[in-house]
Amino acid sequence: MERRCESIRPKDGxxxxxxxxxxxxxxxxxxxWVMWAVKRTMSANGFQALxxxxxxxxxxxxxxGLLTMAARGLVQAQAARRALRSENLIAARVHSxxxxxxxxxxxxYAGALAxxxxxxxxxxxxxxxxxRTFFQLELIANSFGLILQAFGVNVIIFLFAGVxxxxxxxxxxxxxxLPGKPAQPIRFIATFYTDAFLSLPxxxxxxxxxxxxPLTGIGFFRSLPLEALAVLALTLTYGAYMAxxxxxxxxxxxxxxxxxxxxxGLSYGQTLRFxxxxxxxxxxxxxxxxxxxxxxxxxALVNVVGVIDAFNQARIIASNNFNLSxxxxxAIIFILITIPQTRLVDRLVERDRARFRQG
Amino acid sequence: MSFLEIRNxxxxxxxxxxxxxxxxxxxxxxxxxxIGPSGCGKSTLLRCINGLEExxxxxxxxxxxxxxxxxxDLNALRRDVGIVFQSFNLFPHMTVLQNIIxxxxxxxxxxxxxxxxxxxxxxxxxxxxxxxxxxxxxxSGGQQQRAAIAxxxxxEPMLLLLDEITSALDPELVSEVLSLLRELAQEGMxxxxxxxxxxxxxEVASKVCFMYxxxxxxxGPPEQIFTNPRQLRTQQFLASIIEARRL
Numbered sequence: 001m002e003r004r005c006e007s008i009r010p011k012d013g014x015x016x017x018x019x020x021x022x023x024x025x026x027x028x029x030x031x032x033w034v035m036w037a038v039k040r041t042m043s044a045n046g047f048q049a050l051x052x053x054x055x056x057x058x059x060x061x062x063x064x065g066l067l068t069m070a071a072r073g074l075v076q077a078q079a080a081r082r083a084l085r086s087e088n089l090i091a092a093r094v095h096s097x098x099x100x101x102x103x104x105x106x107x108x109y110a111g112a113l114a115x116x117x118x119x120x121x122x123x124x125x126x127x128x129x130x131x132r133t134f135f136q137l138e139l140i141a142n143s144f145g146l147i148l149q150a151f152g153v154n155v156i157i158f159l160f161a162g163v164x165x166x167x168x169x170x171x172x173x174x175x176x177x178l179p180g181k182p183a184q185p186i187r188f189i190a191t192f193y194t195d196a197f198l199s200l201p202x203x204x205x206x207x208x209x210x211x212x213x214p215l216t217g218i219g220f221f222r223s224l225p226l227e228a229l230a231v232l233a234l235t236l237t238y239g240a241y242m243a244x245x246x247x248x249x250x251x252x253x254x255x256x257x258x259x260x261x262x263x264x265g266l267s268y269g270q271t272l273r274f275x276x277x278x279x280x281x282x283x284x285x286x287x288x289x290x291x292x293x294x295x296x297x298x299x300a301l302v303n304v305v306g307v308i309d310a311f312n313q314a315r316i317i318a319s320n321n322f323n324l325s326x327x328x329x330x331a332i333i334f335i336l337i338t339i340p341q342t343r344l345v346d347r348l349v350e351r352d353r354a355r356f357r358q359g
Numbered sequence: 360m361s362f363l364e365i366r367n368x369x370x371x372x373x374x375x376x377x378x379x380x381x382x383x384x385x386x387x388x389x390x391x392x393x394i395g396p397s398g399c400g401k402s403t404l405l406r407c408i409n410g411l412e413e414x415x416x417x418x419x420x421x422x423x424x425x426x427x428x429x430x431x432d433l434n435a436l437r438r439d440v441g442i443v444f445q446s447f448n449l450f451p452h453m454t455v456l457q458n459i460i461x462x463x464x465x466x467x468x469x470x471x472x473x474x475x476x477x478x479x480x481x482x483x484x485x486x487x488x489x490x491x492x493x494x495x496x497x498x499s500g501g502q503q504q505r506a507a508i509a510x511x512x513x514x515e516p517m518l519l520l521l522d523e524i525t526s527a528l529d530p531e532l533v534s535e536v537l538s539l540l541r542e543l544a545q546e547g548m549x550x551x552x553x554x555x556x557x558x559x560x561x562e563v564a565s566k567v568c569f570m571y572x573x574x575x576x577x578x579g580p581p582e583q584i585f586t587n588p589r590q591l592r593t594q595q596f597l598a599s600i601i602e603a604r605r606l
Contacts, residue, residue, distance in 0.1 A: 259406075259444070260449075261450070262411065263442045264461070264511070264514060265466040265514065266466060267434055
């Protein structure tokens with residue numbers, strides 16, 4: 001290839017900066033219009049408060065910030081254009097890059113603001129129908145205590161089913177990996193079990209076990225509380241998921257670890273217990289926790305058999321009040337509980353990755 | 360009857376026959392070195408003696424007792440026959456001390472205090488006492504391999520198998536491992552080692568076996584093998600080693 005010796009001329013970024021300025025201006029108008037609509041809805045409903053007006057005014061200032069960013073981009077683009085004219089290519093590149101950065105900033109924040117405005121419009125549409133249906137603050141506040149109490153049932157089901165499925169999953173995974181011909185029937189059963197329960201929707205398992213087992217008339221199952229049957233159903237379902245994760249973990253341990261342990265005279269079981277399982281579990285803590293988070297959410301499914309959990313409680317309140325805000329309360333509780341756990345998993349994954357990079 | 364007697368051992372992986380009738384004997388307190396090109400079956404032979412691989416024909420006897428074939432208590436056999444691997448294979452989730460006392464406490468049912476004391480004595484001997492509480496990844500390759508040898512020695516084996524234990528080490532770390540082996544040899548430990556360290560083999564071995572194509576091609580005292588090999592294959596192998604300046 002022929003070596004190209006002249007320097008590359010940068011674009012001045014003027015058109016891009018203009019585009020950013022245009023979108024900022026559009027958003028200024030849009031924000032003004034939406035805020036005016038909000039104000040009108042508020043006064044139509046006889047709502048008057050100084051803090052609300054102040055908030056609206058404050059929101060009006062957001063697109064002004066957009067305009068400032070766009071303007072900075074435009075200034076930089078002009079500087080780039082001047083530098084290009086005087087053939088100062090290095091200065092032109094610096095200014096042009098600045099202009100692009102500011103334009104991207106403007107567009108990024110403008111996009112977010114546009115989404116926010118759409119949500120506000122949706123919220124106040126049809127005379128605040130959405131707001132009334134889902135976010136009646138009074139009902140949320142009043143139902144919170146009762147629902148939180150019912151959420152205790154979810155927590156208890158989750159704790160029992162969580163611990164049990166962690167143990168059960170390991171048992172199934174080990175059964176699936178048993179060596180040798182004599183263990184073939186066991187392996188077959190374990191494989192069939194995981195296949196079956198991985199393909200069954202958990203709501204069906206809960207339904208069948210929660211309604212079905214008491215119907216069999218077997219004394220033991222009849223005497224169990226519904227919550228215990230729900231725990232059983234969730235354990236069976238999530239045990240299969242856990243087993244798959246454990247299996248992946250156990251198989252990820254290098255065969256040389258088996259060789260080293262067995263060559264010291266450790267039996268198969270001792271090798272699993274002291275060498276393989278401890279290493280495997282360390283690797284699969286994040287996916288195990290992810291399964292637990294999934295199970296935590298699925299505790300809301302137990303309402304199909306009539307357990308009074310948070311969701312069922314909320315549905316009762318909702319139908320008494322002809323309003324879904326109580327269910328929003330459940331949603332809020334689940335979100336508040338789950339987000340920290342998800343972040344924890346992210347951190348664990350990141351920590352693992354860091355260790356892997358270290359080598 | 361020799362201490363370790365290997366007779367006409369065959370080992371196949373699928374259609375690929377790795378060992379094609381190995382005959383070899385090791386006397387007590389001997390150090391026997393297996394040399395030969397990669398893929399000639401050195402590692403496989405060691406793994407067969409330890410029962411990590413099953414053999415298809417022939418037999419292996421230790422102290423006159425058959426240790427190959429059906430019905431052998433492999434866990435019991437492995438108490439008496441230790442093996443050290445090329446890639447150390449320490450347990451990464453355990454400290455050096457835990458690595459060493461795991462088998463004595465779990466397999467020999469030794470009380471933990473006693474096992475710990477013996478392990479510390481071993482570590483003192485190999486100069487790793489200060490690393491007892493370290494994890495394997497905090498050790499250099501040479502230190503890891505010495506710890507792995509200590510782990511095998513903690514079971515007080517009758518026979519120690521060493522599978523190219525210096526091949527994964529940086530050159531400057533090889534000597535610390537070899538000097539440990541030298542000490543063990545002087546103390547009378549019976550060792551069978553696969554190695555590429557020809558200088559070491561020449562110095563320490565009671566007998567050197569050149570393996571080629573799944574059989575023991577030529578064996579004899581080190582002086583004879585290294586200075587006056589009879590077989591053409593052996594001569595070619597040693598010539599290539601000399602060319603690579605490894606002898």
